[in-house]
Amino acid sequence: MSPVNRIGSLRLAYGHLDGSDLLRAICQEFPGRVAAVSSFGAESAVLLAMVAEVDPGLPVIFLDTGELFDETLAYRTELSRLLGLIDLRVVRPAPARLAEAEELWRSDPEACCHLRKVLPLRQAVAGFQVLVDGRKRFHGAERAQLRSIEPGNEGQLKLSPLASWSQARIDAAFDALRLPRHPLVAQGYRSIGCWPCSRPTEPGEPVRAGRWAGSAKTECGIHKVGTTL
Ligand code: SF4
Numbered sequence: 001m002s003p004v005n006r007i008g009s010l011r012l013a014y015g016h017l018d019g020s021d022l023l024r025a026i027c028q029e030f031p032g033r034v035a036a037v038s039s040f041g042a043e044s045a046v047l048l049a050m051v052a053e054v055d056p057g058l059p060v061i062f063l064d065t066g067e068l069f070d071e072t073l074a075y076r077t078e079l080s081r082l083l084g085l086i087d088l089r090v091v092r093p094a095p096a097r098l099a100e101a102e103e104l105w106r107s108d109p110e111a112c113c114h115l116r117k118v119l120p121l122r123q124a125v126a127g128f129q130v131l132v133d134g135r136k137r138f139h140g141a142e143r144a145q146l147r148s149i150e151p152g153n154e155g156q157l158k159l160s161p162l163a164s165w166s167q168a169r170i171d172a173a174f175d176a177l178r179l180p181r182h183p184l185v186a187q188g189y190r191s192i193g194c195w196p197c198s199r200p201t202e203p204g205e206p207v208r209a210g211r212w213a214g215s216a217k218t219e220c221g222i223h224k225v226g227t228t229l
Contacts, residue, residue: 002155003030003129010157011149020050022148022161026130027055033129034159035059035089037121037222040076041192043170045083045179047134047162052083058132059087061124063222065116066098067105067194071183078180091124105196109212113220116194121222130157133223136165139191139207141218158223167207193220 003010014025027034036051038044038060051058062076080088093101093116104112125131137146148163162170174181184192188200191208199210208218 035128036132
């Protein structure tokens with residue numbers, strides 16, 4: 001049975017859980033078929049610490065778009081080592097497509113995200129039944145109605161163990177676990193993706209206001225990625 005056809009019973013059984021309890025339960029339901037997708041961004045350490053706690057060998061997929069901040073690449077190395085993540089999978093766009101994507105973020109960010117993120121991720125997640133991410137409802141916009149277990153495309157499930165978490169709870173987890181912050185957080189970045197499409201937020205702005213600022217775009221499309229199982 002496709003995992004997405006089980007979403008009702010999974011929500012019934014595990015919908016009251018969150019964080020590492022939820023991640024552990026779903027890893028037991030789908031052994032060897034769960035992967036996490038992480039940007040190693042401003043709040044990623046909390047989800048990654050849960051991965052390390054539940055199963056440090058869980059595949060963690062990191063999309064290196066070719067347009068990331070150097071600080072993100074350094075943080076990825078530091079955090080992976082610190083947490084003892086064993087199976088970090090760095091995924092990159094196909095070199096043949098990169099010429100097409102040169103500065104495409106200026107003229108057509110949707111196409112740029114498609115080439116640099118959506119297409120490579122689609123290949124990387126083939127064979128997994130559950131994709132874990134760090135989305136939270138308090139980030140607003142399309143995420144405001146997020147549930148912890150959601151249907152993905154073409155039969156995959158999306159698991160967001162932090163869906164119900166608040167900013168205060170995230171900050172408390174950083175403190176309790178002594179997790180290092182992404183270096184750009186100190187410069188006012190609260191959501192960090194590619195350098196051309198991320199800026200620091202002003203006081204009072206929503207968390208993701210710095211992403212594709214000045215345009216209507218709010219998501220890159222990877223959370224709609226699915227694959228035929
Ligand atoms: S976030 Fe910006 S630079 Fe990165 S893939 Fe999307 S449009 Fe391109």
